[in-house]
Amino acid sequence: MDLRVVLILLSGVFVVVAQDNWSQDCVPSFCLCKRYEVHCEMPKDANAGMTYYEFAEKICAKRGGSLANLVDAHIDSMVRAFIAGEGLDGPPCINKPTWGFFIGLTDAASEGTYVWNNGIEICGNGFTNWAPGEPNNNTKKDKDGQDCVQLWYRRGYDGLWDDEYCNFRPKGFICEIPNHCCCSEAPN
Numbered sequence: 001m002d003l004r005v006v007l008i009l010l011s012g013v014f015v016v017v018a019q020d021n022w023s024q025d026c027v028p029s030f031c032l033c034k035r036y037e038v039h040c041e042m043p044k045d046a047n048a049g050m051t052y053y054e055f056a057e058k059i060c061a062k063r064g065g066s067l068a069n070l071v072d073a074h075i076d077s078m079v080r081a082f083i084a085g086e087g088l089d090g091p092p093c094i095n096k097p098t099w100g101f102f103i104g105l106t107d108a109a110s111e112g113t114y115v116w117n118n119g120i121e122i123c124g125n126g127f128t129n130w131a132p133g134e135p136n137n138n139t140k141k142d143k144d145g146q147d148c149v150q151l152w153y154r155r156g157y158d159g160l161w162d163d164e165y166c167n168f169r170p171k172g173f174i175c176e177i178p179n180h181c182c183c184s185e186a187p188n
């Protein structure tokens with residue numbers, strides 16, 4: 001894969017809508033063979049009958065993919081660069097105090113053992129990009145701690161990773177959609 005190739009498919013306007021009318025149009029995204037979609041903060045009532053993290057997973061699945069697996073430095077940096085370049089790293093896309101985007105990384109099954117949606121467990125020298133002091137499994141707002149990872153945009157962390165509560169705050173989220181973009185269509 002030519003890593004220089006980045007095809008910006010869609011960008012721009014973001015509209016936060018009610019869960020039942022979740023917009024599937026005009027979603028900022030870019031492609032590295034897979035398509036990475038940046039979804040802005042979900043509605044506060046999105047967790048009816050499920051956690052906010054499950055809601056994010058559901059929307060990504062509906063769109064033919066999953067929460068994004070940022071398994072290496074290149075993908076991680078490209079996603080964060082896209083978010084910054086499109087101005088999605090603050091209001092109105094994500095808002096204080098919730099700002100952040102869920103990604104497909106969780107330690108819900110076993111505390112401290114982080115596994116990507118695609119089943120890859122982070123171990124050894126596996127790529128991570130944690131914010132300073134994270135993951136801390138904070139139990140202040142939930143006795144079960146924090147098991148769902150976000151790209152964090154507080155305190156100038158610029159999308160460094162933080163373990164977040166799975167169901168305390170509505171969040172934005174990043175989907176990856178396989179086989180949606182054809183590499184051969186990308187410009188050289």
Ligand SMILES: [Ca+2]
Nearest residue numbers: 107137146147
């Ligand atoms: Ca945890």
Ligand SMILES: [Ca+2]
Nearest residue numbers: 136137162163
């Ligand atoms: Ca944390």
